[in-house]
Amino acid sequence: MLIILIALVAVPAPRSAFLRCCLFLVISEDKLINADVVTFSHQSRGQTAGLNQLAQWAKQEKVNHVVLIGRPPTRTDRCQASVPFEQLGRDQLIRLGVPPNRIDTITSTGRDRATEIAALGQHLQQNTASKVIVLTDRISTRLYHQICSSTLDAEIASRISIVGLPEQMFDLQNWWHSRAGVRNVVIAILELLHAYAHGGQTVPGETWDAEQYEKDLCEWTAETMAADDG
Amino acid sequence: MDGRDNGGRRWLRRIMPIGFVLSIAILFWVMRVPILTGVGKSLNVGTLPQKSDYVFVLLGNSETRPFIAAALYKCGLAKQVLVAQLQPIYHLNFQQPEDIVTTDALVAQDVLRNDIIFLEHRCASTIDEVIALSKFLKSHPSASVTIVTSDFHTRRTRWTTQQVLKEAAGRCSFVAAPVDGITADNWWQSEEGFALYVTEGLKLFAYFVQYGGSSRFLIPAITIVLFSAWLASKYW
Numbered sequence: 001m002l003i004i005l006i007a008l009v010a011v012p013a014p015r016s017a018f019l020r021c022c023l024f025l026v027i028s029e030d031k032l033i034n035a036d037v038v039t040f041s042h043q044s045r046g047q048t049a050g051l052n053q054l055a056q057w058a059k060q061e062k063v064n065h066v067v068l069i070g071r072p073p074t075r076t077d078r079c080q081a082s083v084p085f086e087q088l089g090r091d092q093l094i095r096l097g098v099p100p101n102r103i104d105t106i107t108s109t110g111r112d113r114a115t116e117i118a119a120l121g122q123h124l125q126q127n128t129a130s131k132v133i134v135l136t137d138r139i140s141t142r143l144y145h146q147i148c149s150s151t152l153d154a155e156i157a158s159r160i161s162i163v164g165l166p167e168q169m170f171d172l173q174n175w176w177h178s179r180a181g182v183r184n185v186v187i188a189i190l191e192l193l194h195a196y197a198h199g200g201q202t203v204p205g206e207t208w209d210a211e212q213y214e215k216d217l218c219e220w221t222a223e224t225m226a227a228d229d230g
Numbered sequence: 231m232d233g234r235d236n237g238g239r240r241w242l243r244r245i246m247p248i249g250f251v252l253s254i255a256i257l258f259w260v261m262r263v264p265i266l267t268g269v270g271k272s273l274n275v276g277t278l279p280q281k282s283d284y285v286f287v288l289l290g291n292s293e294t295r296p297f298i299a300a301a302l303y304k305c306g307l308a309k310q311v312l313v314a315q316l317q318p319i320y321h322l323n324f325q326q327p328e329d330i331v332t333t334d335a336l337v338a339q340d341v342l343r344n345d346i347i348f349l350e351h352r353c354a355s356t357i358d359e360v361i362a363l364s365k366f367l368k369s370h371p372s373a374s375v376t377i378v379t380s381d382f383h384t385r386r387t388r389w390t391t392q393q394v395l396k397e398a399a400g401r402c403s404f405v406a407a408p409v410d411g412i413t414a415d416n417w418w419q420s421e422e423g424f425a426l427y428v429t430e431g432l433k434l435f436a437y438f439v440q441y442g443g444s445s446r447f448l449i450p451a452i453t454i455v456l457f458s459a460w461l462a463s464k465y466w
Contacts, residue, residue: 047323047324047325048323048324051324074293075293075294075297075335076292076293076331076334076335079334079335079338079339080334080338081292081296081331081332081334081335081337081338082292082326082331082334082335083326085325088324088325088326092324111422112420112421112422113421114421179355183429186429186432187425187429190424190425190428190429191421191424191425193424194420194421194424194425195421198419198420198421198424206410206411207408207410207411208294208408208410210294210297210301210339213297213298213301214297214300214301214304214305217279217301217302217305217307218301218304218305221279221305221306221307
């Protein structure tokens with residue numbers, strides 16, 4: 001036991017093999033199928049590559065429709081400091097040559113993947129597409145499998161194929177050599193563990209009121225300054 | 231008789247570590263809410279806002295941090311706002327980079343563009359932002375700064391500031407910005423909160439090792455782990 005532990009920590013070859021094996025925890029890709037719809041979400045890492053892939057499949061007519069999944073407008077969206085993902089993504093796809101009538105957008109009610117997949121499930125019930133590809137980053141594929149199986153009806157889940165994007169930010173086979181690789185793989189493992197333990201739990205939306213904070217702070221400042229002067 | 235006693239004692243010795251680990255696990259499970267809340271709260275070392283020359287808003291969560299910074303500015307607790315700039319690679323994505331969103335949010339909250347100062351050092355992490363601040367403070371030797379960052383990120387920010395700025399860290403105070411829907415009381419309940427807090431704990435440890443003189447505690451830690459492993463393999 002001790003020898004195995006020391007070998008895993010200290011000797012490069014078994015350590016690399018062990019760390020590479022960790023990827024099996026988070027990667028579980030389906031085969032690329034001919035689908036009616038391909039979806040991509042604001043949650044997925046590697047969005048530029050994702051949109052390029054979507055545009056390529058749409059232009060090659062591998063899929064009929066592209067569905068972008070966004071989240072409710074955020075505080076920065078509302079004050080026009082940022083643009084919602086689905087709007088940016090739609091503009092980018094049109095720039096890449098995808099006809100506007102082949103792009104749909106869904107806005108999920110929350111900012112977590114479970115809500116997003118539930119929104120996709122509703123969309124699929126209304127639009128009885130036969131097969132759907134969910135495109136995401138490779139290290140989130142098993143997480144999506146877990147969420148689909150815990151959130152959707154078995155019939156709808158069986159029509160979904162989860163496909164991973166090639167990783168752009170780091171070399172997946174040597175993920176532990178880069179800061180981005182370590183960060184993303186560790187987060188992916190944590191998210192997966194959480195999905196297994198608490199599958200389907202959602203985060204409440206905005207709980208903090210910026211205007212109220214400012215009002216309270218200004219009142220508190222005025223009171224404090226008056227007390228200091230006194 | 232003696233043999234049976236020895237057998238029983240050996241069996242007891244073998245089962246004791248399992249019992250110990252099990253009782254720790256059960257205790258943790260029963261006490262999990264106060265323990266996890268305590269862990270979450272320990273990451274937050276934010277203080278009440280105080281008057282300073284500048285407010286420095288760290289990049290990361292532009293949904294709340296710039297709004298807190300703008301409130302401090304508008305209530306007269308700071309004269310100007312400092313914003314770090316991301317490394318050029320972050321501007322290649324089709325999405326808006328965080329530094330631009332933060333600046334636009336500040337302007338949308340009525341912070342004058344002339345009162346926003348962009349720090350020159352290009353950043354990709356907390357330590358880069360603190361280095362950017364240290365360069366700024368070298369040219370402003372008497373300036374005081376309020377640093378605004380997310381609640382769970384204040385401890386690492388304060389520690390990094392103390393490591394990089396040394397004595398000048400005394401001129402900095404730390405104000406915690408909330409994260410919508412995620413607090414120290416519920417972080418483990420959502421996928422996002424769980425990933426945020428656990429990675430923050432790991433990053434804090436990594437910063438401690440990387441920037442805090444790792445050999446001071448890493449060698450004793452490795453010695454203890456190896457000794458425990460040897461003990462376990464010998465007696466269990």
